[in-house]
Amino acid sequence: MSNSAAAAAGQSVALSAGHAQHRWKGLTPFLVLLPSLIALVIFVYGFICVTLFISLSNWNTLKPDNTLRIPFGQTYVDLFSTPRFQADLRNTLVFTVLFILIATLVGLGLAILIDFNRKLFVIPFFRNVYLFPYALSFVVTGVAWRWIFNPETGINLFFDMFGINQLLASLGQAPLKPGWTTDPTVAFQLNGILEQVLGTEMRVKLGIPVALIPVAIAGMWQLSGFVMAMYLGGMTTISDEIREAARIDGATEWQVYRRVIIPLLRPVTISVVIILLHVSLKIFDLVITMSGVGPAFATDMPAIYVFETTFKATRYNLGMAAAIVMLILAAFVIVPYLARSLRQSEE
Amino acid sequence: MFKYGLKLSLVVLALLLVIAGAAVAQDAGQLEVFSWWTSGGEAAALDALFQVYSERVPGVEIINATVAGGGGSAARPVLQTRLAGGTPPDTWQVHPGWELLGQYVAAEYVSPITDLYASEGWNEVMPQGLIDTMTQDGEIYAVLAGVHRGNGFWYNKTLLDANGITIGETMSVEEFVAAADTLKAAGIPALCVGDSGIWATAQLFENTLLGTVGPENWMKLFAGEMAWDDDLVKQAMAAYSTMLDYQNEDHSSLSWDQAVAALMDGKCAFNSMGDWAYGEFVKAGLVDNEDFGWVSHPGTAGSFVIVADGFVLANGAPHPENTLEWLKAVGSIEAQEAFNPLKGSIPARTDVDREKFGPYHNWSMDSFANDSLVASAVHGSAAPALFQQALNDAVTVFVVDRDVDAFAAALVQGAADAGMVAN
Incomplete structure (x- = not known):
């Protein structure tokens, strides 16, 4: 899993390199940066190369085997034909969309609520309350939400407590008892259409695994406070004159946010989405503590697959191939972002 | 920020250097034992081994290198890294069979201890079938501390009595289904399964498979002499699916x-589990044959699924003398008698004092002495880790889709990937 760390570290290198260009006064900055540069070259980029090499090798027992696998790249063919990994890619896509959507919307909503009521004396209190979950580790969040979404002892008890199930029973309906993370249903399946187009049977159900929704909610709970803080930071840079001008032009409070402030916050939104994307692409701890691989791999993630394939099945080449695929996924997100911020710092 | 960051990294660097220095300064009077026995009963059992060792070899400092995490999920990566990096612990816990021979012996990470078996007289007191699972090319590579029986079928006796169900000496799948239907009519799921760790239901399948194909075909399956899509295997998969119909929601x-725990609470009646479950009953203060009972998993009477724990001598162990003494201690009668009641297993030696063990363990010892010994795939003895993972993955999907053909196809693929072919 060094690849995801690599992506994050790569980001900071590029940023500090950008600063260094501005402050270039002789050799000192270079010498100061040198140790961390060496460490980065060895432990990040060097190991990415090692990982890539292992993924092409024959190493699939405990004993290292550095011979190249023939035919070249066969491990990647194996990887993409594994139904479990196909399910992982589906889950990553679904989870990413769900998680980013709700975390951004909820974070923005909280930011607007706080910004709108910022003169109230309780606001600093709530600002901290919303931000606190971000200080927790994903492991803690995962365990707590595992309990919350336990079908026997979790929030399902509320359906009894608030009389919803009694109401349903009086109507002759079955009680409401969602399985949450234990529900194997895959909603909105596209298999029927795709199989007609492709003409082959697919082992993996393409659709939205219902069990991912509670996981996305837990992720949202943890990170929406962070999103809120980002937006609040952005809102303080928007001067009151702009708001006043909009009001004088006859905009309602809602229209001020809808037409003026949210569009002005576009750079913040981009940063938020990028940061959330790289969280969701490499997500491991939250999922493994909350739902594990899930029923029929409904909540399995590439990072879990890498871990189990490498250390449980000792298929080092296959695990490393999956890690490289994760790196490429992350690069799709990070590289354009880095290019953009580099371009901005040069201007 | 930057200034503090620099200071912090200097402090961390200094700490790392101190740790590295400490690791280099090794003493002759040490022994490093690597295991993942950290839960209550397991840790106590490991401690009992340490005590026996300390009495035999006083003055040696034992480094107890445990890494917590069920089934060694966190420990194995650490061990693998140390082995690949050439800094092995002196000894670590292993399962015999494939895990020992296929992983550690084939990679030359362990040294043979055949001489110990002769000098300590273990050849006479440990069953040959068990020693065979640790032997490659005439050399023996591990000594077992204890043996679990994997094919137990535990039941809540109070609950079954209340529903008028009696269990005989053995049980067939048909008898289970009949009992399960009675319970179903009373609104009780017959089978307790806890498969948040998928191995638990994989083990249910493994036991059902053994019950359907029998011990001889079991050997053939894992030797690659019988196909994983054989009709008999598919029958077992169908039987497994039938049993799953009766599991808790x-x-x-x-x-x-x-x-x-759900079984003990009377929420469900049966549980297919190795006899580490026995420790749970004892911890809850329940009494053998009164509150709870056991038979072999339906159809597996006459077989003993071995899930054994042993220790090895690392190739390049930093303290080989102390390690040999450790292995002698593990195989000694005192250690076997002290370790096993706490761990919930039976001794690998057959000459222990049976009075020191309760009714379940005496029953298990009889089975061990008389039944066919077969290795467990779910616990890494019968097949390579690669197949073990393929089995777990296939079971994960089968529990939901119940597609026998796809299940069989996945196992055929897994066996081929793992190189499980007839010689």
Whole structure:
């Protein structure tokens, strides 16, 4: 899993390199940066190369085997034909969309609520309350939400407590008892259409695994406070004159946010989405503590697959191939972002 | 920020240097034992081994290198890294069979201890079938501390009595289905399963497979002489599917021990589990044959699924003398008698004092002495780790889709990938 760390570290290198260009006064900055540069070259980029090499090798027992696998790249063919990994890619896509959507919307909503009521004396209190979950580790969040979404002892008890199930029973309906993370249903399946187009049977159900929704909610709970803080930071840079001008032009409070402030916050939104994307692409701890691989791999993630394939099945080449695929996924997100911020710092 | 960051990294660097220095300064009077026995009963059992060792070899400092995490999920990566990096612990816990021979012996990470078996007289007191699972090319590579029986079928006796169900000496799948239907009519799921760790239901399948194909075909399957899509195997998969129809609804949110707890609470009646479950009953203060009972998993009477724990001598162990003494201690009668009641297993030696063990363990010892010994795939003895993972993955999907053909195809693929072919 060094690849995801690599992506994050790569980001900071590029940023500090950008600063260094501005402050270039002789050799000192270079010498100061040198140790961390060496460490980065060895432990990040060097190991990415090692990982890539292992993924092409024959190493699939405990004993290292550095011979190249023939035919070249066969491990990647194996990887993409594994139904479990196909399910992982589906889950990553679904989870990413769900998680980013709700975390951004909820974070923005909280930011607007706080910004709108910022003169109230309780606001600093709530600002901290919303931000606190971000200080927790994903492991803690995962365990707590595992309990919350336990079908026997979790929030399902509320359906009894608030009389919803009694109401349903009086109507002759079955009680409401969602399985949450234990529900194997895959909603909105596209298999029927795709199989007609492709003409082959697919082992993996393409659709939205219902069990991912509670996981996305837990992720949202943890990170929406962070999103809120980002937006609040952005809102303080928007001067009151702009708001006043909009009001004088006859905009309602809602229209001020809808037409003026949210569009002005576009750079913040981009940063938020990028940061959330790289969280969701490499997500491991939250999922493994909350739902594990899930029923029929409904909540399995590439990072879990890498871990189990490498250390449980000792298929080092296959695990490393999956890690490289994760790196490429992350690069799709990070590289354009880095290019953009580099371009901005040069201007 | 930057200034503090620099200071912090200097402090961390200094700490790392101190740790590295400490690791280099090794003493002759040490022994490093690597295991993942950290839960209550397991840790106590490991401690009992340490005590026996300390009495035999006073003055040696034991480094107890445990890494917590069920089934060694966190420990194995650490061990693998140390082995690949050439800094092995002196000894670590292993399962015999494939895990020992296929992983550690083939990679030359362990040294043979055949001489110990002769000098300590173990050849006479340990069953040959068990020694064979640790032997390659005439050399023996591990000594076992204890043996678990994997094919136990535990039941809540009070609950069954209340529903007028009596269990004989053995049980067939048909008898289970009949009992399960009676319970179903009373609104009780017959089977307790806790498969949040998928191995628990994989083990249910493994036991059902053994019950259907029998011990001889079992050997053939793992030797590659019988196909994983054989009709008999598919029959076993169908039987497994039938059993799953009677499982508790919340199975995927429970761990194996929570499923045993549900059994004790009377929420469900049967649980297919190795005899580490026995420790759970004892911890809850329940009495053998009164509150709870056991038979072999339906159809597996006459077979003993071995899930054994042993120790090895690392190739390049930093303290080889102390390690040999450790292995002698593990195989000694005192250690076997002290370790096993706490761990819930039976001794690998057959010459222990049976009075020191309760009714279940005496029953298990009889089975061990008389039945066919077969290795467990779910616990890494019968097949390579690669197949073990393929089995777990196939079971994960089968529990939901119940597609026998796809299940069989996945196992055929897994066996081929793992190189399980007839010689």
